[in-house]
Amino acid sequence: MYRVDESKCIRCGLCILECPGGAFRGRGEHKVRHSTVYEEVWIDSGRCIECGMCVDEPYWCPASAVYREGTARAEEALGDGAKYARYIYHYDVERDSYFQHSLQQVEEYEPALFERIGSHLAELPWKWVTRLDEDIMPGSQFYIVRWTLPHAEPTQDVGHPPHIHRDAELLFVIGSDPENPQELGAEIEFCLGPELERHIINKTCVIYIPPRFIHGPWRELRTDRPWLFIEVNQGPRHTEKTYNQLLPPEAVERDDNLDIFIDKWPGLPKLSPPSGSEG
Numbered sequence: 001m002y003r004v005d006e007s008k009c010i011r012c013g014l015c016i017l018e019c020p021g022g023a024f025r026g027r028g029e030h031k032v033r034h035s036t037v038y039e040e041v042w043i044d045s046g047r048c049i050e051c052g053m054c055v056d057e058p059y060w061c062p063a064s065a066v067y068r069e070g071t072a073r074a075e076e077a078l079g080d081g082a083k084y085a086r087y088i089y090h091y092d093v094e095r096d097s098y099f100q101h102s103l104q105q106v107e108e109y110e111p112a113l114f115e116r117i118g119s120h121l122a123e124l125p126w127k128w129v130t131r132l133d134e135d136i137m138p139g140s141q142f143y144i145v146r147w148t149l150p151h152a153e154p155t156q157d158v159g160h161p162p163h164i165h166r167d168a169e170l171l172f173v174i175g176s177d178p179e180n181p182q183e184l185g186a187e188i189e190f191c192l193g194p195e196l197e198r199h200i201i202n203k204t205c206v207i208y209i210p211p212r213f214i215h216g217p218w219r220e221l222r223t224d225r226p227w228l229f230i231e232v233n234q235g236p237r238h239t240e241k242t243y244n245q246l247l248p249p250e251a252v253e254r255d256d257n258l259d260i261f262i263d264k265w266p267g268l269p270k271l272s273p274p275s276g277s278e279g
């Protein structure tokens with residue numbers, strides 16, 4: 001049997017709209033400015049199909065006012081500042097497990113490559129702002145935010161090679177001149193599709209990447225004014241499969257930094273140990 005705790009209910013009526021059994025009832029509907037509010041909300045247990053949604057899904061009831069009769073109700077302390085502090089995340093690149101975990105396997109099998117990735121990342125004119133995924137914030141998708149600082153020459157030879165992600169991705173490229181927010185103050189080379197159709201990005205924009213759509217190389221040619229890069233991946237974790245076979249063979253031969261882009265894809269071996277090593 002499901003009940004509404006009157007002491008917690010803020011009488012918004014969302015449950016009346018969304019209960020699949022139509023079991024929530026309300027009376028005294030009125031407005032507080034534009035907010036719809038009821039004087040009283042209750043459950044008609046005869047209509048409840050016991051789906052459990054109203055209790056099991058976090059914030060299905062925004063006030064967590066619904067409970068199962070006979071079960072202990074978790075009481076969280078109010079007003080001590082700790083209840084929702086977990087939603088505010090402060091990033092520290094030095095302690096970011098994403099970089100550490102992705103590199104762990106490399107360090108184990110190829111210490112020289114591990115060193116090279118570290119020094120390559122350190123050379124790039126990038127300042128990490130934040131990164132998030134479901135491991136850090138349960139329910140969150142994968143995000144990265146960084147600044148690119150001024151540089152006169154391309155930051156990489158080939159750049160981030162052609163690749164796909166399992167989930168859709170949005171790439172926000174944002175200039176930092178508040179008087180001219182559409183001006184990027186930078187030039188980026190970005191290729192799209194298996195044909196590697198070449199585009200030059202020099203304006204603030206957002207780029208939509210469908211799931212499994214080949215994109216790259218991405219190469220930052222020059223930056224006159226810092227710009228912000230925000231990657232929003234619509235999946236809970238980062239996935240990537242590279243397509244170096246689409247690049248000119250001489251570029252693959254020439255650019256050793258292509259080794260630092262390691263596939264992360266469910267089912268694919270992450271990195272093979274060099275021949276002769278165990279495991």
Ligand code: SF4
Pocket residue numbers: 004008009010011012013014015016024041060061062063064065066
């Ligand atoms: S959704 Fe929750 S807070 Fe809103 S009326 Fe229903 S029980 Fe009350």
Ligand code: SF4
Pocket residue numbers: 002019020021022023024043047048049050051052053054055
């Ligand atoms: S258990 Fe399901 S049907 Fe019953 S009140 Fe909750 S949401 Fe409605």
